[in-house]
Amino acid sequence: MMMRRASVLLIAVYAAACATSAPPPKPVVTTAAAPTHQSPSAAKLQSDDYRRALEAAYDEIVAREGKPVAGPKVGLDAPKVDVEAVASIPIPDHRTIRGALQYFTTDLKPSIQESLIRSAKYKKLIDKALDDYKLPRGLAYLPVIESAYVPSVTSRAGAHGIWQFMPETAREYGLRVDWWVDERADPERSTRAAAAYLRDLYRQFNDWPLALAAYNAGPGRIRRAMNATGGTTFWELLENEAVPKETRGYVPTFFATLTIASDPTTYGFRLGQPLDLDLKPVEVEGPLSLRYLASVGNIDEAVLRDLNPSLRQGIVPPGKATVRIPSKAADAVMARASTLKNEDANVAICSYTLREGENLQRLARSLGTDVDTLVAMNNLRSASSISEGDSIYLPVRARELGSLLNHSDAYYAVKKGDTYYSIAKSHNLTVDELLGLNELEVEHKLHPGERLRVIAPRTVTAGGM
Secondary structure, three states: OOOOOOOOOOEEOOOOOOOOOOOOOOOOOOOOOOOOOOOHHHHHHHHHHHHHHHHOHHHHHHHOOOOOOOOOOOOOOOOOOOHHHHHHOOEEOOHHHHHHHHHHOOOOHHHHHHHHHHHHHOHHHHHHHHHHOOOOHHHHHHHHHHOOOOOOOEOOOOOEOOOOEOHHHHHHOOOOEOOOEEHHHOHHHHHHHHHHHHHHHHHHHOOHHHHHHHHHHOHHHHHHHHHHHOOOOHHHHHHOOOOOHHHHHHHHHHHHHHHHHHOOOOOOOOOOOOOOOOEEEEEEEEEEEHHHHHHHHOOOHHHHHHHOOOEOOOEEEEEEEEEEEEHHHHHHHHOOOOOHHHHOOOOOOEEEEOOOOOOHHHHHHHHOOOHHHHHHHOOOOOHHHOOOOOEEEEOOOHHHHHHHHHOOOOEEEOOOOOOHHHHHHHOOOOHHHHHHHHOOOOOOOOOOOOEEEOOOOOOOEOOEO
């Protein structure tokens, strides 16, 4: 894909290796340690810190601009390079890129390496989407600086998923974002949306550094900066400090990432081998909990959640939906797909028709939840937009609804800082009793807003309650 290049940029064409304008120092090559398995939550915690470091990268880049970088070695034994990625987007020769490369090969090296290994899980689906949209394959490495390929990452501004879409932009590009589903976390659907967005940005700016800056800061902001300064390249906007500091760091860090991907061994990294995941899409009808689906397919629930990260509540939403499951479990699930919804007695969702005098405020109080949750899960404009006779979904098991409506203190809504011990103590329970009432294991992580039963359900007998 051809680009307008400013004369100030020197384009380095990579084949087996590349060289900067200054003689490179002797490369320092290290062997990356084999990756260890991490839970999605552990990966998210690490990637949150990593993303904060990237958001503040510009100061680090400037501080490192004059420092040496491990340079590519040229010779018969030159390491294999990612030819398709590096040939797809010319890498400018700019001081900030060298500063970013120095940062990535020192302080951020462990995080960059972990991200490159994690990319293997998504490389093939990303490459396919880029090919379908006729985009350069080098963009497959953009999530290294966006999310470290962790679908659950959310930025301080509210961007989410591998491609860090804001909710409004996600919806504009066809992604579902609501209480039930956040397709920004769906690697396949979000990748295709990102490809469409990047294609539109390139058509608008006809220059990849500017398009990437617009992906980070928004196209309107970049266009205003160009109009205000008269600048025609990203590098001019950078020199004039016409774009946010985060964006001034964002574009150089992408090109530093692409430089590493073009010749990882030389810089002391290694890429993960692209994976062929043995998965099968299966259509089911919700509401249906992933916990029950996992038990039917004899799958670990954590694995099923990891394969379907867009299901925010761990529940397939009402209606027909497709879930990804390991192929070995497909037959068992497909054989019962039409009846699973009715068999799942533990799904914490039920349908309810409002009676005379009832409203969302009263229902929320009885269920130990909040009005905003009921509004969100039913996609309502406001709490007052429903009335007697309307049917809604409630976040509670059907078998428990009656006792809850008659006994509003039966559940407790978890608050930030709560622990099993603090909740149990405040309700005169032991931790084991609390876990038993909620059919939970102690390893289950509490989340603010989650409802826990704190009073045992009453049993109906022939003699009454």
